[in-house]
Amino acid sequence: MEKVLELKHITKKFGGVVALDDVDFELYENEIVGLVGDNGAGKSTLIKIISGVYIPDVGEIYLEGKKVEIHDPKDAIRLGIETIYQDLALFDNLSASANIFAGREITIGKIGGILGWLDQKKMDKEAKLLIENFGIEIRNPKEEVRRLSGGQRQSVAISRSIKWGNKVLIMDEPTAALGVKESGKLLDLIRRVIGNVKGIVIISHNIEHVIGIANRAIVLRRGQRVGSVQIANRGDSDDLHRELVSMITGLRHT
Amino acid sequence: MNTNIILKRINENKVIIIIILLIILLSFLSPVFHTYENIVNVVFEITVEGIIAIGMTILILQKNFDLSVGSNLALAATVAILLQRYGPVVTIIGAILASSLAGLINGIMVSYLRFNSFVATLAMMFFLKGLVFYIVNGETVKGITQYYYKFGYGTLLKIPYPAIVFLVLITVSGILLSKTKLGRHIYAIGGNPIAAQYFGINEKAFITSSFVLTGALCGIAGLIIMTRVNIASGALGLYTNIDVIAAVIIGGTLFSGGYGDLFKTFQGILVLGIIANGMTLLNIQSYLQQVIKGFLLVLVIVIDSIVTVRRK
Amino acid sequence: MQSGYKVKKFFSSQILLYSFILLLILLSVFVPAFFSARNILNILRQASTIGIIACAMTIVLIGGSVDLSVGSVVGLSGVLAISYLYRSLWLAILIPLLVAGLIGFLNGIITVKFKVDSVIVTLGSLAIIRGVTLLYTGGKMVDGILGSPYMLIGSGDFFGIPKPVVYFFFVALLLSLLLHKTKFGRQIFCIGSNFEASRTVGISAERLKVITFVISAVFAAFSAILISSRLNTASPLEGTGYEFDAITAVIVGGTSLFGGRGSLPKTILGVLFLASLNNAMILLNLNFSFEYMVKAFLLALFVYLDIRLKDI
Secondary structure: OEEEEEEEEEEEOOOOEEEEEEEEEEEEEEEEEEEEEEOOHHHHHHHHOOOOOOOEEEEEEEEEEEOOOOOOOHHHHHHHHEEEEOOOOOOOOOEEHHHHHOOOOOEEEOOOHOOOEEEEHHHHHHHHHHHOOOOOOOOOOOOOOHHHOOHHHHHOOOOOOOOOOOEEEEOOOOOOOOHHHHHHHHHHHHHHHHHHHOOOEEEOOOOHHHHHOOOEEEEEEEEEEEEEEEEOOOOOOOOHHHHHHHHHHHHOOO | OOHHHHHHHHHOOHHHHHHHHHHHHHHHHOOOOOHHHHHHHHHHHHHHHHHHHHHHHHHHHHOOOOOHHHHHHHHHHHHHHHHHHHHHHHHHHHHHHHHHHHHHHHHHHHHHHOOOOHHHHHHHHHHHHHHHHHHHHOOOOOOOHHHHHHHHOEEEEOEEEEHHHHHHHHHHHHHHHHHOHHHHHHHHHHOOOHHHHHHOOHHHHHHHHHHHHHHHHHHHHHHHOOOOOOEOOOOOOOOHHHHHHHHHHHHHOOOOOOOHHHHHHHHHHHHHHHHHHHHOOOOOOOOHHHHHHHHHHHHHHHHHHHHHHHHH | OHHHHHHHHHHOOHHHHHHHHHHHHHHHHHHHOOOOHHHHHHHHHHHHHHHHHHHHHHHHHHOOOOOOOOHHHHHHHHHHHHHHHOOOOHHHHHHHHHHHHHHHHHHHHHHHHHHHHHHHHHHHHHHHHHHHHHHHHHOOOOOOOOOOOHHHOOOOEOOOEEHHHHHHHHHHHHHHHHOOOHHHHHHHHHHHHHHHHHHOOOOOOHHHHHHHHHHHHHHHHHHHHHHHHHOEEEEEOOOOOOHHHHHHHHHHHHHHHHOOOHHHHHHHHHHHHHHHHHHHHHOOOOOHHHHHHHHHHHHHHHHHHHHHHHHH
16 A cells, blocks of 8 residues: 655654654555643644644655655645644634635636636535535534534644645544534544545544554654554553553553 | 744843833933933833733733723813812822723623723713713813822922822732732633633632723823823823733733733833823824834734744 | 623623613714714714724724824825825825735735734834825825816715715625635634644635735725815824724724734724714714713723623
8 A cells, every 4th residue: 555644764853852763654545543642742843843733853754655845735735635623723703614625715717816706605505515514514504613612622723624634634632522423423424534535644642543543553652663563453452551551651551 | 943032032131122222222312301300201101001011911911902092081081170170189080990890891891791901992082082071071170289280290309299199009010910820810811711711810809800900000190190280181191001901012912912011011101101201202293103103013023923923 | 601601702792882872872972963964974973984994904903903094194195195296186086095005015025024013113114104195295284186087986975875985885885795705714713713724724814814914004094095086185194192092983883903813893883872972062062072971981881891791
């Protein structure tokens, strides 16, 4: 299988602190990879390097086999890498449709550039389709996203990223602020969405969720890569759970 | 690394540096600068706005501010002149009470009704302005008796009474702010309001009290003005809100809250007072004062921003 | 529960409209003189000055900033226009607009590049520009050339409607379409709602913010040209307080000071509402001081209602 995204020998230091130490990372086509590790393991730093917020001190990034330079978030977006951070970066008092099309609004005709006349109907229609496609229930797409539940807001953020980014989708702790039922719905959504992108990376603290959704997990501890664990063919087992925990914490359980 | 530290030190003390430079400069440029009379002039300049600045500092530390201080000042002065025939006690209490009441309403709007400072104090500013115009139109509001005149221009050990009031107020407030739990709470509210709540700080009470305090200080300032100015008019205090906010910010208290102190504000008030005085001595047009004040304000926040960003 | 929410939402968004209708009903009973054609045109004419500024201010506010310098820009622009009238008609129009544009640009750049609060920056500009204007004219008014075609810009009417009203109408129309129907306008809402998120999705957030300041200043200059062409004279103190009046109208119209939400048509309604109220008070022979107090009360009332009804 092809590697959609590959990072080799990534090292990143902040002052005297080594956040990442010679870390490799790979994402295969159609894969959902869970990036796990305890606090301070380096997960956040790694995805910030992928999304262009940080530049690695050492190491290379390959997208679909080709070496790429990602110097800022706009580079990442241009390459088709979309990141959804915990705060979702939504416009609270705008509608779902306005959020999805923020910055890339559809205008009537090609004239005018930024002064172009908004094609509200088209945007609403497409937004509705996108949302329905993913089976998200949003009563009124014209409603301010402020009024939506945590899970629905996540869906709007995901819909936005999927629409514009088609290579890699990165999600930072998507289920962290959600309850049990909403987390379930969100994981379902992610499963449905994998067909629209080449690969998904999910950071999560919640091992249950990772086991539930990911094909594979990559474990970091204290800035180093501990290993990669296949999840897909393992089924549900305490073994898997224990193995992951011991890799994360570095302690052996008997 | 080292340049950053040096820059930081300079940035923290930029106002004192400017003050010292100005004093040196003006001593050369004007033979009158160092005289007793002139220093008294400077002190006069800074007393009224200085007193209000105490309250403004406390407000800004909590991420609020008060646009109505100028009108409140006018109100206090007007009330004071109106009440003077009833004797000093009534006059003083009346003026301070009126101003504090305005402050109380500001405080309630901001903390309990959840208005933001801008709108609440803007509305109050309009209201007080109208009120003062109304009062002044009707009655003859002018003329102060000798009694008050003596206070305004009298001195104790060669220091004008108003200045003593100011110095006492700012010293006491400064100590309260920096050394007591009360003061800590104020910084907490401005720096991290959510954490402040968790610590059981009654944010609403603090904010309301701060506005009441500012109002009361406007009352005191109004009384002082009343002892020196013969007539109350709606034009009183027209630019006061800008001047006081400028002084506090130039002094180094951050508009974003949580950082600053009364000593800094004193510097801000002092530097603006010296500039005003210097320009009068050198016969420079007073309009230039406005320009320089505005320029300093912007310069200070820009420099502060650059130094802060550089450190990162 | 659902229908209750919908009813409240509908009511809250139209509260200004209902208040206005209520006002008109009350006026028809108590102040019938209000409804003469001459009076209505008078109201509209007086409303146009602040109206144009308020329309531009709406854009700034929705974009998440505040521009307190517009009043001073009005003063400077009027003075520049009349001064250059002696050289050429075109310069009289162009220079103020260009200078205003430059001022707006500077306001914007400083706010954006140094990440400092627009309140402080524009407060500084307010002082600087007013001071410069006063310096330039030496405090005096500047008189224009009698009979100059310049006067035709703002005085007289187009088919019975005072020219300023016509300009106001077109400005209102233009800016409404810009804000609510174009990509540009939508992105202004975005940067006001969440500046950082806007940059994440590729919006040129910084550039847009600067543009809002330019728009504000340029339209303030335009308003000044209308005023000075009608009066054929310019005062360096013209425009004092306009920024607060404009902001009041915008807030009464329902735009939030925090950015990201608002409506230009509602701002216009706010302007008309306040102007009507003013006019009614004059017709009722009420002291002009009431104007201030009523404005204050309305401001507080509308903000209160906005806050209460916002979080249902």
